[in-house]
Amino acid sequence: MNGIFSSSIGKKLIMSISGLFLMVFLLVHLIVNLMLLVGNGETFNRAAHFMATNLAIKVVEPILALGFIIHIIYASIITLQNRKTRPIGYINSSSNGVTSWASKNMYILGGTVLIFLVLHITNFYWKLKFGEVPTLSVDNGLIQMEDAYSLVSGLFVAYWWFDLIYVVGALLLGFHLSHGFWAAFQTLGWNNKLWIKRLEVVAYIYAIIIATGFSIIPLYFLILK
Amino acid sequence: MNIKLKIWRQPDAKSNGRFETYPLNDVSSDMSFLEMLDYLNNNLIKEGQQPVAFEHDCREGICGSCGMYISGRPHGPQHKTTTCELRMREFKDGDTITVEPWRASAFPVIKDLIVERSAFDKIMQSGGFISVNAGAAQDANSILVKKKNADEAFDSATCLGCGACVAACKNSSAMLFIAAKVTHLALFPQGQTEAELRVKTMVAKMDELGFGGCTNTRACEAECPKGISISNIAKLNREFFVAKLKE
Numbered sequence: 001m002n003g004i005f006s007s008s009i010g011k012k013l014i015m016s017i018s019g020l021f022l023m024v025f026l027l028v029h030l031i032v033n034l035m036l037l038v039g040n041g042e043t044f045n046r047a048a049h050f051m052a053t054n055l056a057i058k059v060v061e062p063i064l065a066l067g068f069i070i071h072i073i074y075a076s077i078i079t080l081q082n083r084k085t086r087p088i089g090y091i092n093s094s095s096n097g098v099t100s101w102a103s104k105n106m107y108i109l110g111g112t113v114l115i116f117l118v119l120h121i122t123n124f125y126w127k128l129k130f131g132e133v134p135t136l137s138v139d140n141g142l143i144q145m146e147d148a149y150s151l152v153s154g155l156f157v158a159y160w161w162f163d164l165i166y167v168v169g170a171l172l173l174g175f176h177l178s179h180g181f182w183a184a185f186q187t188l189g190w191n192n193k194l195w196i197k198r199l200e201v202v203a204y205i206y207a208i209i210i211a212t213g214f215s216i217i218p219l220y221f222l223i224l225k
Numbered sequence: 226m227n228i229k230l231k232i233w234r235q236p237d238a239k240s241n242g243r244f245e246t247y248p249l250n251d252v253s254s255d256m257s258f259l260e261m262l263d264y265l266n267n268n269l270i271k272e273g274q275q276p277v278a279f280e281h282d283c284r285e286g287i288c289g290s291c292g293m294y295i296s297g298r299p300h301g302p303q304h305k306t307t308t309c310e311l312r313m314r315e316f317k318d319g320d321t322i323t324v325e326p327w328r329a330s331a332f333p334v335i336k337d338l339i340v341e342r343s344a345f346d347k348i349m350q351s352g353g354f355i356s357v358n359a360g361a362a363q364d365a366n367s368i369l370v371k372k373k374n375a376d377e378a379f380d381s382a383t384c385l386g387c388g389a390c391v392a393a394c395k396n397s398s399a400m401l402f403i404a405a406k407v408t409h410l411a412l413f414p415q416g417q418t419e420a421e422l423r424v425k426t427m428v429a430k431m432d433e434l435g436f437g438g439c440t441n442t443r444a445c446e447a448e449c450p451k452g453i454s455i456s457n458i459a460k461l462n463r464e465f466f467v468a469k470l471k472e
Contacts, residue, residue, distance in 0.1 A: 004469040007428055008398075008438035009462055078438055082396035085330050085437040091244070092323040094297030096393070096447035103442040104395060183441035189463030192456045 009187075011078050016187040018071040019180050023206070025064055026177075030213045037220055041149030045136060049145035052128065072114060079107045102179040109176040116169035123155060123162075124148075156221030163218035174211025181206050226252050226318040230265065232277055233325050235334050238341075242334065246321075254314040258301060259284060259291060261313055278337040284309040286450065289385025292392065293338045294325040299389035299448045307387065307450045327388050329397035331435045344434045345386050345402060351430035352423035353406045355415050374412040381409035383451040390445035390453075396437030401445035403427050404457035407464055421468035428465055 004010040032051060035044040051057050102109060127133055133146045155162055181203035185191055191199065227250045235242030249265055256264065259281050266276035282288040291308040295301035301311040316322060324338060332340040370378075384405035391397050407424050410416030416423075439458060446455045 002469070002472050004466075007465075008432050008436075009428055009465050010469075012438055012440075013462075013466070078440070082398075082437040082440070085397035085435060086328050086395075087330055088328055090294055090297065090325055090328055092294075092297040092325070094302070096298065096444055098447035099442045099444045103440065106440065179441070186441050186455065186459050187439075187462060189459045189461075189466060191459035193454055196454075196456060 008078075008081075011074055012187045014070060014074045015078065016184040018067045018074070019184045021064075021067045022071060023177065023181065023184075025067070026173075026210055030210060033217055034213060036149065036152060036217055041147075041153070042138070044149045044152075045145055045147060046138075048128075048148040049143065052146070068117075072110070075107055075110055100179060102175045103183070106176065106179060109172055112172050113169065113176055116165070116172065119165065120169070124151060127151060152217075153221055153225065156218050157225045160222055163222040166218040167215045170211045170214035173214070174207045177210055178203055178207035226254060226313065226316070228252055228313075228316060228319070229321040231321055231323045232338070233334075234275075234277070234337055235326075236275075236336065238333055238335050242337075244323075252313055254312070256313045257284070257309055258295065258311040258313065259309050278335075278339050280339045281309060286310045287385065289387030289450075292327055292340075292387045292389055294323075294327065294392055296322050299327070299392045300387075300450055305450055305452050307385070327392040329388075329391050329436070331397060331399070332388060332391060340388070342386070342388050344436070345388065345399070347434060348399065348403060348427055348430045349386075349406065352419070352426035353410070355410060356419060357415060368414055370413060378409050378412040381405040381412075381453065381457055384409075384449075384453055385451060387450060389448045389450060391436065393444040393448035394437065394439075395442060395444065396440055397435075398439045398445070399431050399434075399436040400439040400458050400461065401449065401453060401455065403431055404455075404461035405453050408457045408460045411460070411464055420464060421471060424461065424464040424468050428461075 005014060032044075032047045035047045038044070128146055128148060128151070133148070133151055135144050136147050137144055156166075182196070182199035185199050186196070227248070230247045230249055231244050232247065233242050234245045247265060247269075249261070249268070252261055252264065259279070262277060262279055269276050279293060280290045282290045284291070286307045286309060289307070292299060293308055295308065295311070296316075300306055300308045301315065303311055303315050326332075326334050326338045327340045327342075329340075331344045332342055335341050382405075384402060386402065388402075390401035391399050394400075407420075407427060410423060411420045441455070441458075443455055446453065
Protein backbone atom coordinates (compact mmCIF):
# COMPACT_ATOMS: atom_id res chain seq x y z
CA MET A 1 0.00 0.00 0.00
CA ASN A 2 3.10 2.20 0.17
CA GLY A 3 2.35 5.57 -1.47
CA ILE A 4 -0.77 4.36 -3.26
CA PHE A 5 -2.73 7.57 -2.58
CA SER A 6 0.05 9.86 -3.72
CA SER A 7 0.04 8.26 -7.19
CA SER A 8 -2.24 9.62 -9.92
CA ILE A 9 -4.20 6.34 -10.03
CA GLY A 10 -4.52 6.24 -6.22
CA LYS A 11 -5.98 9.76 -6.12
CA LYS A 12 -8.55 8.67 -8.69
CA LEU A 13 -9.34 5.64 -6.51
CA ILE A 14 -10.28 8.04 -3.71
CA MET A 15 -12.51 10.00 -6.13
CA SER A 16 -14.11 6.76 -7.29
CA ILE A 17 -14.87 5.30 -3.85
CA SER A 18 -16.09 8.61 -2.39
CA GLY A 19 -18.17 9.18 -5.54
CA LEU A 20 -19.82 5.75 -5.33
CA PHE A 21 -20.59 6.34 -1.65
CA LEU A 22 -22.21 9.70 -2.49
CA MET A 23 -24.21 8.06 -5.28
CA VAL A 24 -25.71 5.56 -2.81
CA PHE A 25 -26.60 8.49 -0.54
CA LEU A 26 -28.30 10.30 -3.45
CA LEU A 27 -30.56 7.31 -4.09
CA VAL A 28 -31.57 7.08 -0.41
CA HIS A 29 -32.09 10.86 -0.32
CA LEU A 30 -34.29 10.73 -3.42
CA ILE A 31 -36.43 7.87 -2.07
CA VAL A 32 -37.08 9.82 1.16
CA ASN A 33 -37.78 13.05 -0.74
CA LEU A 34 -40.26 11.42 -3.12
CA MET A 35 -42.46 10.86 -0.05
CA LEU A 36 -43.19 14.60 -0.32
CA LEU A 37 -45.48 13.67 -3.20
CA VAL A 38 -47.45 11.15 -1.12
CA GLY A 39 -50.48 12.15 0.95
CA ASN A 40 -50.74 15.24 3.12
CA GLY A 41 -47.14 15.33 4.29
CA GLU A 42 -47.31 12.94 7.25
CA THR A 43 -45.49 10.19 5.35
CA PHE A 44 -42.61 12.55 4.57
CA ASN A 45 -42.55 13.93 8.11
CA ARG A 46 -42.34 10.40 9.53
CA ALA A 47 -39.54 9.52 7.09
CA ALA A 48 -37.65 12.74 7.91
CA HIS A 49 -38.13 12.06 11.63
CA PHE A 50 -36.77 8.52 11.19
CA MET A 51 -33.73 9.84 9.29
CA ALA A 52 -33.11 12.46 11.99
CA THR A 53 -33.39 10.10 14.95
CA ASN A 54 -32.18 6.68 13.76
CA LEU A 55 -28.85 5.75 15.37
CA ALA A 56 -27.39 4.14 12.23
CA ILE A 57 -28.18 7.26 10.21
CA LYS A 58 -26.57 9.43 12.88
CA VAL A 59 -23.39 7.36 12.61
CA VAL A 60 -23.38 7.59 8.80
CA GLU A 61 -24.04 11.35 8.77
CA PRO A 62 -20.50 12.52 9.66
CA ILE A 63 -19.08 9.87 7.28
CA LEU A 64 -21.27 11.34 4.56
CA ALA A 65 -19.98 14.84 5.27
CA LEU A 66 -16.44 13.44 5.16
CA GLY A 67 -17.28 11.79 1.82
CA PHE A 68 -18.28 15.15 0.36
CA ILE A 69 -15.21 16.90 1.75
CA ILE A 70 -12.80 14.23 0.48
CA HIS A 71 -14.46 14.18 -2.96
CA ILE A 72 -14.20 17.98 -3.25
CA ILE A 73 -10.63 18.25 -1.94
CA TYR A 74 -9.27 15.48 -4.17
CA ALA A 75 -11.15 16.86 -7.20
CA SER A 76 -9.39 20.18 -6.59
CA ILE A 77 -5.96 18.56 -6.14
CA ILE A 78 -6.34 16.42 -9.29
CA THR A 79 -7.67 19.30 -11.39
CA LEU A 80 -4.86 21.65 -10.31
CA GLN A 81 -2.21 19.01 -11.06
CA ASN A 82 -3.73 18.14 -14.44
CA ARG A 83 -3.92 21.78 -15.51
CA LYS A 84 -0.15 22.12 -15.15
CA THR A 85 0.49 19.48 -17.81
CA ARG A 86 -0.26 21.67 -20.85
CA PRO A 87 1.23 25.16 -20.46
CA ILE A 88 0.56 26.03 -24.14
CA GLY A 89 -2.82 24.91 -25.45
CA TYR A 90 -4.03 24.22 -28.98
CA ILE A 91 -5.50 27.08 -31.02
CA ASN A 92 -7.78 24.67 -32.84
CA SER A 93 -9.52 21.78 -31.10
CA SER A 94 -12.22 19.78 -32.86
CA SER A 95 -14.61 17.25 -31.40
CA ASN A 96 -13.70 13.58 -31.70
CA GLY A 97 -17.37 12.59 -31.54
CA VAL A 98 -16.87 10.40 -28.46
CA THR A 99 -15.83 12.61 -25.54
CA SER A 100 -18.89 13.88 -23.68
CA TRP A 101 -19.20 17.51 -22.60
CA ALA A 102 -19.76 16.36 -19.00
CA SER A 103 -16.53 14.32 -18.93
CA LYS A 104 -14.50 17.39 -19.92
CA ASN A 105 -16.22 19.68 -17.42
CA MET A 106 -16.57 17.55 -14.29
CA TYR A 107 -14.85 20.10 -12.04
CA ILE A 108 -17.05 22.98 -13.25
CA LEU A 109 -20.16 20.81 -12.95
CA GLY A 110 -19.05 19.68 -9.48
CA GLY A 111 -18.41 23.32 -8.49
CA THR A 112 -21.92 24.40 -9.49
CA VAL A 113 -23.38 21.40 -7.66
CA LEU A 114 -21.38 22.48 -4.59
CA ILE A 115 -22.88 26.00 -4.76
CA PHE A 116 -26.32 24.40 -4.98
CA LEU A 117 -25.47 22.08 -2.07
CA VAL A 118 -24.60 25.05 0.18
CA LEU A 119 -27.91 26.71 -0.71
CA HIS A 120 -29.78 23.44 -0.15
CA ILE A 121 -28.22 22.90 3.29
CA THR A 122 -29.03 26.49 4.26
CA ASN A 123 -32.65 26.08 3.11
CA PHE A 124 -33.48 22.85 4.91
CA TYR A 125 -30.83 20.88 6.80
CA TRP A 126 -29.53 23.84 8.79
CA LYS A 127 -33.02 24.98 9.77
CA LEU A 128 -34.07 21.46 10.82
CA LYS A 129 -30.89 20.86 12.78
CA PHE A 130 -30.27 24.24 14.37
CA GLY A 131 -33.29 26.45 13.63
CA GLU A 132 -36.82 26.83 14.90
CA VAL A 133 -39.15 24.50 13.02
CA PRO A 134 -42.71 23.90 14.34
CA THR A 135 -43.26 20.39 15.71
CA LEU A 136 -46.20 18.05 15.28
CA SER A 137 -47.50 15.46 17.65
CA VAL A 138 -48.54 12.09 16.23
CA ASP A 139 -49.51 8.62 17.52
CA ASN A 140 -51.46 10.09 20.48
CA GLY A 141 -48.54 12.27 21.50
CA LEU A 142 -46.00 9.44 21.55
CA ILE A 143 -43.92 11.01 18.79
CA GLN A 144 -43.00 14.67 18.56
CA MET A 145 -41.61 15.41 15.10
CA GLU A 146 -40.63 18.51 13.19
CA ASP A 147 -42.96 19.62 10.41
CA ALA A 148 -40.35 19.25 7.66
CA TYR A 149 -43.09 18.99 5.02
CA SER A 150 -44.31 22.54 5.73
CA LEU A 151 -40.73 23.82 5.62
CA VAL A 152 -40.19 22.32 2.13
CA SER A 153 -43.63 23.06 0.70
CA GLY A 154 -43.53 26.59 2.15
CA LEU A 155 -40.34 27.40 0.27
CA PHE A 156 -41.34 25.75 -3.01
CA VAL A 157 -44.87 27.23 -3.07
CA ALA A 158 -43.83 30.76 -2.07
CA TYR A 159 -40.77 31.26 -4.29
CA TRP A 160 -40.97 30.14 -7.93
CA TRP A 161 -37.31 30.99 -8.48
CA PHE A 162 -36.25 28.53 -5.79
CA ASP A 163 -38.12 25.87 -7.80
CA LEU A 164 -36.12 26.90 -10.85
CA ILE A 165 -32.82 26.79 -8.95
CA TYR A 166 -33.62 23.30 -7.63
CA VAL A 167 -34.48 22.03 -11.12
CA VAL A 168 -31.24 23.48 -12.55
CA GLY A 169 -29.31 21.99 -9.61
CA ALA A 170 -30.82 18.56 -10.30
CA LEU A 171 -29.97 18.78 -14.01
CA LEU A 172 -26.36 19.79 -13.30
CA LEU A 173 -26.08 16.92 -10.86
CA GLY A 174 -27.50 14.59 -13.53
CA PHE A 175 -24.83 15.64 -16.02
CA HIS A 176 -22.13 15.16 -13.36
CA LEU A 177 -23.41 11.64 -12.64
CA SER A 178 -23.82 10.67 -16.30
CA HIS A 179 -20.01 10.62 -16.47
CA GLY A 180 -19.18 10.01 -12.81
CA PHE A 181 -21.12 6.77 -12.49
CA TRP A 182 -19.39 4.67 -15.15
CA ALA A 183 -16.06 6.46 -14.67
CA ALA A 184 -16.04 5.34 -11.02
CA PHE A 185 -16.20 1.70 -12.13
CA GLN A 186 -13.60 2.27 -14.86
CA THR A 187 -11.21 3.72 -12.24
CA LEU A 188 -11.83 0.75 -9.94
CA GLY A 189 -10.81 -1.48 -12.84
CA TRP A 190 -14.24 -3.04 -13.23
CA ASN A 191 -14.43 -2.64 -16.97
CA ASN A 192 -13.77 -4.29 -20.28
CA LYS A 193 -15.03 -3.78 -23.82
CA LEU A 194 -18.40 -5.36 -22.93
CA TRP A 195 -18.91 -3.71 -19.54
CA ILE A 196 -18.03 -0.19 -20.77
CA LYS A 197 -21.22 -0.16 -22.87
CA ARG A 198 -23.35 -1.69 -20.09
CA LEU A 199 -22.05 0.70 -17.43
CA GLU A 200 -22.55 3.72 -19.68
CA VAL A 201 -26.19 2.73 -20.19
CA VAL A 202 -26.70 2.20 -16.44
CA ALA A 203 -24.96 5.57 -15.81
CA TYR A 204 -27.43 7.38 -18.08
CA ILE A 205 -30.40 5.60 -16.47
CA TYR A 206 -29.11 6.45 -12.98
CA ALA A 207 -28.43 10.09 -13.97
CA ILE A 208 -31.90 10.46 -15.51
CA ILE A 209 -33.57 8.94 -12.41
CA ILE A 210 -31.70 11.32 -10.09
CA ALA A 211 -32.17 14.45 -12.25
CA THR A 212 -35.84 13.74 -12.98
CA GLY A 213 -36.63 12.58 -9.44
CA PHE A 214 -35.20 15.67 -7.77
CA SER A 215 -36.75 17.97 -10.43
CA ILE A 216 -40.27 16.58 -10.01
CA ILE A 217 -40.48 17.73 -6.36
CA PRO A 218 -40.15 21.53 -6.86
CA LEU A 219 -42.20 21.30 -10.08
CA TYR A 220 -44.97 19.46 -8.18
CA PHE A 221 -45.20 22.26 -5.62
CA LEU A 222 -44.92 24.96 -8.29
CA ILE A 223 -47.62 23.59 -10.57
CA LEU A 224 -50.02 21.62 -8.37
CA LYS A 225 -49.97 23.59 -5.12
CA MET B 226 -6.68 21.87 -54.90
CA ASN B 227 -5.46 25.11 -53.33
CA ILE B 228 -5.12 25.27 -49.55
CA LYS B 229 -3.76 27.49 -46.80
CA LEU B 230 -1.55 26.04 -44.07
CA LYS B 231 -1.29 27.64 -40.65
CA ILE B 232 1.78 26.00 -39.15
CA TRP B 233 3.56 26.38 -35.80
CA ARG B 234 7.12 27.57 -36.39
CA GLN B 235 9.66 27.45 -33.58
CA PRO B 236 13.41 27.62 -34.38
CA ASP B 237 14.50 25.59 -31.33
CA ALA B 238 13.45 24.40 -27.89
CA LYS B 239 14.43 27.64 -26.16
CA SER B 240 12.89 30.14 -28.60
CA ASN B 241 9.28 31.28 -28.62
CA GLY B 242 7.20 29.96 -31.49
CA ARG B 243 4.44 31.49 -33.60
CA PHE B 244 2.02 30.49 -36.35
CA GLU B 245 2.95 31.21 -39.98
CA THR B 246 0.45 30.99 -42.83
CA TYR B 247 1.52 29.49 -46.16
CA PRO B 248 -0.73 29.35 -49.22
CA LEU B 249 -0.11 26.18 -51.25
CA ASN B 250 -1.48 25.70 -54.75
CA ASP B 251 -1.88 22.67 -57.01
CA VAL B 252 -2.00 20.12 -54.19
CA SER B 253 -3.06 16.70 -55.46
CA SER B 254 -5.86 15.07 -53.49
CA ASP B 255 -3.91 11.77 -53.78
CA MET B 256 -0.95 13.15 -51.84
CA SER B 257 -0.42 11.94 -48.29
CA PHE B 258 -0.30 14.71 -45.69
CA LEU B 259 3.47 14.26 -45.37
CA GLU B 260 3.94 14.42 -49.17
CA MET B 261 2.03 17.67 -49.09
CA LEU B 262 4.45 18.96 -46.40
CA ASP B 263 7.39 17.78 -48.57
CA TYR B 264 5.89 19.76 -51.44
CA LEU B 265 5.55 22.83 -49.20
CA ASN B 266 9.17 22.42 -48.02
CA ASN B 267 10.45 22.21 -51.62
CA ASN B 268 8.75 25.52 -52.32
CA LEU B 269 10.11 27.06 -49.11
CA ILE B 270 13.68 25.91 -49.94
CA LYS B 271 13.39 27.34 -53.46
CA GLU B 272 12.31 30.65 -51.91
CA GLY B 273 15.30 30.55 -49.56
CA GLN B 274 13.21 29.96 -46.44
CA GLN B 275 13.67 27.39 -43.68
CA PRO B 276 11.68 24.21 -44.39
CA VAL B 277 9.12 23.08 -41.78
CA ALA B 278 10.71 20.47 -39.49
CA PHE B 279 8.52 17.42 -38.87
CA GLU B 280 9.28 13.89 -37.69
CA HIS B 281 8.69 10.96 -40.03
CA ASP B 282 10.12 7.55 -40.73
CA CYS B 283 8.23 4.56 -42.14
CA ARG B 284 5.41 6.47 -43.83
CA GLU B 285 3.26 3.36 -43.68
CA GLY B 286 1.53 3.76 -40.33
CA ILE B 287 3.68 1.52 -38.14
CA CYS B 288 6.51 3.60 -36.63
CA GLY B 289 4.47 6.27 -34.81
CA SER B 290 6.89 9.12 -35.44
CA CYS B 291 4.74 11.43 -37.61
CA GLY B 292 2.38 12.70 -34.90
CA MET B 293 1.08 16.24 -35.28
CA TYR B 294 -2.15 18.05 -34.40
CA ILE B 295 -4.00 18.69 -37.66
CA SER B 296 -7.14 20.84 -37.84
CA GLY B 297 -7.80 20.36 -34.15
CA ARG B 298 -7.21 16.60 -33.92
CA PRO B 299 -4.19 14.33 -33.42
CA HIS B 300 -3.19 12.79 -36.77
CA GLY B 301 -5.96 14.79 -38.47
CA PRO B 302 -9.65 14.25 -39.06
CA GLN B 303 -9.66 10.63 -40.26
CA HIS B 304 -10.39 7.96 -37.64
CA LYS B 305 -7.69 5.34 -36.83
CA THR B 306 -5.14 6.89 -39.18
CA THR B 307 -1.60 8.14 -38.69
CA THR B 308 -0.57 11.44 -40.29
CA CYS B 309 1.47 9.62 -42.96
CA GLU B 310 -1.60 7.67 -44.04
CA LEU B 311 -3.88 10.70 -44.05
CA ARG B 312 -4.64 11.75 -47.65
CA MET B 313 -5.32 15.26 -48.87
CA ARG B 314 -8.68 14.08 -50.21
CA GLU B 315 -9.89 14.41 -46.62
CA PHE B 316 -9.69 18.19 -47.09
CA LYS B 317 -11.52 20.54 -49.43
CA ASP B 318 -10.26 23.08 -51.93
CA GLY B 319 -9.81 26.42 -50.14
CA ASP B 320 -9.45 24.89 -46.65
CA THR B 321 -7.19 26.47 -44.05
CA ILE B 322 -5.44 23.62 -42.25
CA THR B 323 -3.95 24.26 -38.81
CA VAL B 324 -0.87 22.18 -37.96
CA GLU B 325 0.38 22.22 -34.37
CA PRO B 326 2.90 20.09 -32.48
CA TRP B 327 1.76 17.81 -29.60
CA ARG B 328 1.17 20.07 -26.61
CA ALA B 329 2.28 18.63 -23.26
CA SER B 330 4.91 19.71 -20.75
CA ALA B 331 6.23 16.11 -20.89
CA PHE B 332 6.66 16.48 -24.69
CA PRO B 333 8.59 19.75 -25.15
CA VAL B 334 8.89 21.15 -28.68
CA ILE B 335 12.37 20.67 -30.21
CA LYS B 336 11.70 22.46 -33.49
CA ASP B 337 8.54 23.43 -35.40
CA LEU B 338 6.34 20.30 -35.30
CA ILE B 339 8.88 17.95 -33.68
CA VAL B 340 8.50 17.18 -29.98
CA GLU B 341 10.78 15.33 -27.59
CA ARG B 342 9.01 12.01 -26.92
CA SER B 343 11.84 10.39 -24.97
CA ALA B 344 9.58 10.49 -21.88
CA PHE B 345 7.90 7.41 -23.39
CA ASP B 346 11.31 5.70 -23.70
CA LYS B 347 12.03 6.50 -20.05
CA ILE B 348 8.72 4.92 -19.03
CA MET B 349 9.54 1.82 -21.09
CA GLN B 350 13.03 1.65 -19.55
CA SER B 351 11.47 1.76 -16.07
CA GLY B 352 9.58 -1.52 -16.56
CA GLY B 353 8.23 -2.11 -20.04
CA PHE B 354 10.29 -5.23 -20.68
CA ILE B 355 10.69 -8.92 -19.76
CA SER B 356 13.98 -9.80 -18.03
CA VAL B 357 14.39 -13.39 -19.15
CA ASN B 358 16.99 -14.90 -21.37
CA ALA B 359 14.79 -15.73 -24.33
CA GLY B 360 17.39 -18.00 -25.93
CA ALA B 361 16.53 -19.54 -29.27
CA ALA B 362 13.01 -19.36 -30.67
CA GLN B 363 10.66 -21.74 -28.84
CA ASP B 364 8.94 -24.62 -30.57
CA ALA B 365 5.37 -23.73 -31.46
CA ASN B 366 2.95 -24.25 -28.54
CA SER B 367 5.69 -25.16 -26.04
CA ILE B 368 4.41 -22.27 -23.92
CA LEU B 369 0.64 -22.31 -24.05
CA VAL B 370 -1.23 -19.02 -24.24
CA LYS B 371 -5.04 -18.77 -24.32
CA LYS B 372 -6.36 -17.56 -27.66
CA LYS B 373 -8.33 -14.79 -25.87
CA ASN B 374 -5.15 -13.58 -24.14
CA ALA B 375 -3.12 -13.78 -27.33
CA ASP B 376 -5.72 -11.70 -29.20
CA GLU B 377 -6.00 -9.09 -26.43
CA ALA B 378 -2.21 -8.89 -26.07
CA PHE B 379 -1.87 -8.42 -29.82
CA ASP B 380 -4.42 -5.59 -29.81
CA SER B 381 -2.50 -3.87 -27.01
CA ALA B 382 0.84 -4.50 -28.72
CA THR B 383 -0.26 -2.53 -31.78
CA CYS B 384 0.44 0.67 -29.78
CA LEU B 385 2.91 2.73 -31.82
CA GLY B 386 4.00 5.00 -28.99
CA CYS B 387 3.11 7.97 -31.21
CA GLY B 388 1.82 10.09 -28.32
CA ALA B 389 -1.61 10.88 -29.81
CA CYS B 390 -3.22 9.73 -26.53
CA VAL B 391 -1.20 12.31 -24.60
CA ALA B 392 -1.89 14.99 -27.23
CA ALA B 393 -5.63 14.30 -27.22
CA CYS B 394 -6.07 14.06 -23.44
CA LYS B 395 -7.04 17.31 -21.72
CA ASN B 396 -4.73 16.24 -18.88
CA SER B 397 -1.86 15.13 -21.14
CA SER B 398 -2.14 11.72 -19.52
CA ALA B 399 -0.04 8.81 -20.74
CA MET B 400 -2.38 6.25 -19.21
CA LEU B 401 -3.46 4.63 -22.49
CA PHE B 402 0.17 4.19 -23.57
CA ILE B 403 1.20 2.61 -20.26
CA ALA B 404 -2.00 0.58 -20.10
CA ALA B 405 -1.31 -0.89 -23.54
CA LYS B 406 2.23 -1.90 -22.53
CA VAL B 407 1.23 -3.28 -19.11
CA THR B 408 -1.70 -5.24 -20.56
CA HIS B 409 0.33 -6.61 -23.45
CA LEU B 410 3.06 -7.97 -21.16
CA ALA B 411 0.78 -9.10 -18.30
CA LEU B 412 -1.25 -11.37 -20.59
CA PHE B 413 1.71 -13.63 -21.38
CA PRO B 414 3.26 -16.20 -19.00
CA GLN B 415 6.70 -14.70 -19.72
CA GLY B 416 5.53 -11.27 -18.59
CA GLN B 417 3.64 -12.29 -15.47
CA THR B 418 6.68 -12.80 -13.21
CA GLU B 419 7.47 -9.09 -13.23
CA ALA B 420 3.91 -7.84 -13.70
CA GLU B 421 3.55 -6.31 -10.22
CA LEU B 422 6.90 -4.56 -10.22
CA ARG B 423 6.36 -3.38 -13.81
CA VAL B 424 3.03 -1.67 -13.20
CA LYS B 425 4.31 0.11 -10.09
CA THR B 426 7.51 1.42 -11.67
CA MET B 427 5.83 2.48 -14.93
CA VAL B 428 3.05 4.40 -13.15
CA ALA B 429 5.59 6.05 -10.81
CA LYS B 430 7.70 7.07 -13.83
CA MET B 431 4.65 8.47 -15.64
CA ASP B 432 3.77 10.63 -12.61
CA GLU B 433 7.39 11.72 -12.17
CA LEU B 434 7.73 12.85 -15.81
CA GLY B 435 4.82 15.30 -15.57
CA PHE B 436 2.03 13.48 -17.39
CA GLY B 437 -1.44 14.12 -15.96
CA GLY B 438 -3.93 11.67 -14.49
CA CYS B 439 -6.78 9.94 -16.29
CA THR B 440 -10.25 11.48 -16.01
CA ASN B 441 -11.92 8.96 -18.34
CA THR B 442 -12.88 11.37 -21.14
CA ARG B 443 -12.12 8.63 -23.72
CA ALA B 444 -10.33 11.16 -25.97
CA CYS B 445 -7.24 8.90 -26.07
CA GLU B 446 -9.21 5.91 -27.34
CA ALA B 447 -11.05 8.07 -29.91
CA GLU B 448 -7.82 9.49 -31.33
CA CYS B 449 -5.53 6.44 -31.08
CA PRO B 450 -4.51 5.52 -34.65
CA LYS B 451 -4.68 1.86 -33.61
CA GLY B 452 -7.99 2.20 -31.74
CA ILE B 453 -6.60 0.89 -28.46
CA SER B 454 -9.47 0.58 -25.98
CA ILE B 455 -9.69 2.21 -22.55
CA SER B 456 -10.48 -1.27 -21.23
CA ASN B 457 -6.66 -1.46 -21.12
CA ILE B 458 -6.72 1.41 -18.61
CA ALA B 459 -9.22 -0.50 -16.44
CA LYS B 460 -6.84 -3.47 -16.51
CA LEU B 461 -3.90 -1.19 -15.67
CA ASN B 462 -5.85 0.09 -12.65
CA ARG B 463 -6.63 -3.48 -11.53
CA GLU B 464 -2.99 -4.52 -11.91
CA PHE B 465 -1.86 -1.42 -10.01
CA PHE B 466 -4.24 -1.88 -7.06
CA VAL B 467 -3.42 -5.59 -6.73
CA ALA B 468 0.32 -4.88 -6.85
CA LYS B 469 0.00 -2.15 -4.21
CA LEU B 470 -2.23 -4.27 -1.95
CA LYS B 471 0.35 -7.07 -1.97
CA GLU B 472 3.12 -4.77 -0.73
